[in-house]
Amino acid sequence: MIRVFIADDQLLIRQGIRTLLEMDAEIVIAGEAEDGAEAIERVPLAEVDVLLLDVRMPKKNGVDVLRELSAANALPPTLVLTTFDDTPVVLDAIRAGARGFLLKDISYQQLMSAIRAIAAGGTVFQPAITQRLLRAAGTPDSGAMPIEELTARELEVVRLMAGGYSNKEIAHALGTAEGTIKNQVSSILSKFGVRDRTRAVLKALEARLL
Numbered sequence: 001m002i003r004v005f006i007a008d009d010q011l012l013i014r015q016g017i018r019t020l021l022e023m024d025a026e027i028v029i030a031g032e033a034e035d036g037a038e039a040i041e042r043v044p045l046a047e048v049d050v051l052l053l054d055v056r057m058p059k060k061n062g063v064d065v066l067r068e069l070s071a072a073n074a075l076p077p078t079l080v081l082t083t084f085d086d087t088p089v090v091l092d093a094i095r096a097g098a099r100g101f102l103l104k105d106i107s108y109q110q111l112m113s114a115i116r117a118i119a120a121g122g123t124v125f126q127p128a129i130t131q132r133l134l135r136a137a138g139t140p141d142s143g144a145m146p147i148e149e150l151t152a153r154e155l156e157v158v159r160l161m162a163g164g165y166s167n168k169e170i171a172h173a174l175g176t177a178e179g180t181i182k183n184q185v186s187s188i189l190s191k192f193g194v195r196d197r198t199r200a201v202l203k204a205l206e207a208r209l210l
Helices: 011-021 036-045 062-071 084-095 108-119 127-137 152-162 167-174 178-192 197-206
Strands: 002-007 027-033 050-054 078-082 100-103
Touching (some): 002 011, 036 062, 050 062, 050 108, 062 084, 078 084, 078 108, 084 100, 167 178
Parallel strands (some): 002 050
């Protein structure tokens, strides 16, 4: 079972997402919040596998929620729900701990796939707004570039990481062993000087490698 918490200030959207998720027998609604302050209060009290988080909410915005839950060691794997107009704050959300972002007009199948990927430890960066994210990030500085150039295979791996694929799925896609992919992911993290896959993908976005 995957326990999902929905944080969005628009009642109709919360109800719509809840209705869609309840169609899947593997999904349980862990709770809801109508503003950021409520999310900060309720999420730590619930057993949450995936947090669906709107970035624009009253009292506390999505980035505030991410930062405060992270500081309290209470941040579950988080998928940011956004619109095209929100792209300037999405990078801040990722830096604050979000594992990915999706536009609110995605299909039911896309939403379910993203939730499963996030719950499994993956990342999901929807291609539809990648270019807007890159423009919002501006020209990357030297800090965005890897310390050492990625190999062609590592570039393939980081692109699949950005699509939310697990090590096992990447290994299958590239026709190699899962252990080999684990080593390549470790190398990618080292070259970017980061400690997790999400920040590696963010660095790759900032460095225009994706």
